Amino acid sequence: MKTVVTAQQMRDAERAVWDADPDVDLMTRAAAGVARVADEMAPEGPVLVVVGPGNNGGDGLFAAATLAESREVLLWLAAGRAHDEGLAAARSAGCREVGDPASARARLADASLVIDAFTGLGARPGLPPDVATFAAACEAWQVPVLAVDQPSGLGTDGGPVGHSFNATVTATFAARKPCHVVEPAASRCGDVVVQDIGVPVPATDLRILEESDLANWWPTPDAASDKYSRGVVLLDTGSERYAGAALLGISGALHAGAGMVRYAGGAPSGLVLGRFPSVVLGEGRAQAAVVGSGWGEPDEARMARAVELGLPLVVDADALGVLPDGGMEGWLLTPHAGELARLLGVGRDEVEADPLGAAREAARRHGATVLLKGAAQYVAEPSGRVTVAVRGPNWTAQAGSGDVLAGICGTLLAAGLPAWKAAAMGASVQALAAQRHPGPYPPDRLTEFLPTVVANLDA
Numbered sequence: 001m002k003t004v005v006t007a008q009q010m011r012d013a014e015r016a017v018w019d020a021d022p023d024v025d026l027m028t029r030a031a032a033g034v035a036r037v038a039d040e041m042a043p044e045g046p047v048l049v050v051v052g053p054g055n056n057g058g059d060g061l062f063a064a065a066t067l068a069e070s071r072e073v074l075l076w077l078a079a080g081r082a083h084d085e086g087l088a089a090a091r092s093a094g095c096r097e098v099g100d101p102a103s104a105r106a107r108l109a110d111a112s113l114v115i116d117a118f119t120g121l122g123a124r125p126g127l128p129p130d131v132a133t134f135a136a137a138c139e140a141w142q143v144p145v146l147a148v149d150q151p152s153g154l155g156t157d158g159g160p161v162g163h164s165f166n167a168t169v170t171a172t173f174a175a176r177k178p179c180h181v182v183e184p185a186a187s188r189c190g191d192v193v194v195q196d197i198g199v200p201v202p203a204t205d206l207r208i209l210e211e212s213d214l215a216n217w218w219p220t221p222d223a224a225s226d227k228y229s230r231g232v233v234l235l236d237t238g239s240e241r242y243a244g245a246a247l248l249g250i251s252g253a254l255h256a257g258a259g260m261v262r263y264a265g266g267a268p269s270g271l272v273l274g275r276f277p278s279v280v281l282g283e284g285r286a287q288a289a290v291v292g293s294g295w296g297e298p299d300e301a302r303m304a305r306a307v308e309l310g311l312p313l314v315v316d317a318d319a320l321g322v323l324p325d326g327g328m329e330g331w332l333l334t335p336h337a338g339e340l341a342r343l344l345g346v347g348r349d350e351v352e353a354d355p356l357g358a359a360r361e362a363a364r365r366h367g368a369t370v371l372l373k374g375a376a377q378y379v380a381e382p383s384g385r386v387t388v389a390v391r392g393p394n395w396t397a398q399a400g401s402g403d404v405l406a407g408i409c410g411t412l413l414a415a416g417l418p419a420w421k422a423a424a425m426g427a428s429v430q431a432l433a434a435q436r437h438p439g440p441y442p443p444d445r446l447t448e449f450l451p452t453v454v455a456n457l458d459a
C-alpha cells in the first residue's frame with residue numbers, strides 16, 4: 001500500500017526534515033528527478049519550461065539548468081517573476097527565454113517536451129488566461145507534458161477541475177497527493193512517478209492499494225482447509241426479470257475462490273444450476289451474504305430477511321434503497337455515483353466533484369464501509385480512512401460489472417477479511433483482470449480470467 005499525503009501533510013513532512021537539518025537542499029533533489037524523467041520522456045529536441053512564481057517554478061528552473069547541458073531549453077516566465085536562484089542557474093546554463101505568451105505557443109511547433117512548472121503545492125485551482133490557452137495548445141498540438149509535482153491548475157488535494165495542464169507524466173516528490181489518485185483530477189496526471197527526495201512520509205487516512213497487497217493478502221487455502229474454513233457465501237440476488245445479475249454475482253463469487261456458494265434469490269433454479277452445478281440452493285450455514293443485485297426494486301421484506309441472517313452483508317443496487325437504520329458494522333455498501341447521491345440526498349454531480357468526501361460521508365452516516373464504484377474506486381470506512389483500489393481500463397464501465405464485483409466481495413468477506421479489505425481487493429482484482437485482458441470483454445467472460453489473475457499475482 002502507498003500512502004497519499006495532502007499539501008499540508010507534505011509541507012509538515014518537509015518542515016520536519018528542515019528542522020533536523022537546515023542545510024538540506026530538497027529542491028536540488030526534486031529538480032534532478034524532474035530532469036531525469038524529462039530525458040526519459042524525450043531524449044532529444046527542444047524543451048520548453050513553463051515557469052511559475054514559486055518553488056514549483058524553482059524546480060523547473062534547476063531542472064532546466066541540468067537539461068541545458070545537453071540540449072536546447074527555453075523558458076517562459078509565465079508569471080513575470082520567478083525563483084531567483086533557479087533563474088540565475090538556468091540563465092548561466094544557457095537557457096533562453098521566450099518573451100510573451102504568443103512566442104511560447106509558437107515554440108510548441110518544434111518542442112519535444114513541455115515541462116509544466118507553473119504551480120505545485122501552493123496552487124490555487126485554475127490558471128491565468130494565457131497559461132490556460134497555452135495548456136490547451138499543448139493538448140491540441142499533442143506535445144508531451146511533464147508536470148512538476150502536479151499538473152498546474154489542479155488543487156493539490158483534489159476537487160473540481162477547471163483549466164489545467166493535462167500531463168503525460170507527473171513527477172511528484174515523496175508521495176502521491178490526492179489530485180494524483182482521486183478523480184476528476186487524477187485523469188489529468190498521466191503516469192505518476194514518485195521521486196524519493198529524502199522526506200519521510202507520514203501515515204495518513206488515504207492510501208492506494210497495489211498488486212503486491214493482493215498477493216500478500218489473498219485468502220489461499222492450505223492442507224487443513226475445507227469449504228467452511230475457506231468461506232461460504234450466500235447470495236440473495238436476482239429475480240425472474242434480472243436473472244443475469246444472479247448468474248454474474250455467483251460467477252464472481254465462485255471465480256474468486258469461495259469454499260461454497262449458496263443461492264437463495266429469485267432467479268430460476270434450473271438456470272443457476274445449469275450454469276453453475278456446484279451452487280447449493282437455499283439458505284444454510286454461511287459466513288457472509290450478498291443482497292440487492294438484480295432485485296429489480298427495493299424490497300423491505302427481503303432486506304429484513306437478510307438482516308435476520310446476522311451475517312456481514314454486501315449490499316448492492318436495489319438493496320441500497322432499503323438500508324436499516326443502524327447495525328451495519330462490518331457491512332459493505334457498494335453504490336455507484338448515482339446510488340451514492342441518492343443515499344446522501346445530493347446531486348450526482350456533487351458526488352462526482354468530490355467522490356472521496358461523498359464516500360466518507362456515507363460511511364460515517366451508516367456506520368458501514370462504502371465502496372464507491374466507477375472508473376476510479378474508493379473504499380471509505382466509518383473512521384474516515386479511504387483506500388483507493390487498483391485502477392482498471394475504461395472497458396469495465398459496463399452493465400454487469402457491479403454484480404460480479406458484489407459476488408467477489410462476498411467471497412472475500414466470507415473468507416474472514418474485514419470489509420475494507422474485501423472491497424479494495426475485490427475491486428482491484430477485477431481491475432487487474434481487465435488490465436491483463438484488454439478489450440471489450442463482457443463481464444461474465446472477464447470473470448473467468450480471475451483465477452489466472454489470482455494465481456499470478458505479483459508480490
Ligand SMILES: NC(=O)C1=CN([C@@H]2O[C@H](COP(=O)(O)OP(=O)(O)OC[C@H]3O[C@@H](n4cnc5c(N)ncnc54)[C@H](OP(=O)(O)O)[C@@H]3O)[C@@H](O)[C@H]2O)[C@@H](O)CC1
Binds near residue numbers: 014027052123126173
Ligand atoms: N517546500 C519544499 O521544500 C519543496 C518544494 N518543492 C517544490 O515547491 C512547490 C511548492 O512551492 P510553493 O510553496 O512556492 O508554491 P507553488 O506551487 O510554486 O505556487 C505558489 C505561487 O503560485 C502562485 N499561484 C498559485 N496558484 C495560482 C494560480 N491559479 N494562478 C496564478 N498564480 C498562482 C501563488 O501566488 P499567490 O497565491 O501568492 O498569489 C504563489 O506565488 C512544490 O510543489 C514542489 O514543486 C520541491 O522543490 C521540494 C521541496
Ligand SMILES: [K+]
Binds near residue numbers: 056120147
Ligand atoms: K506543476
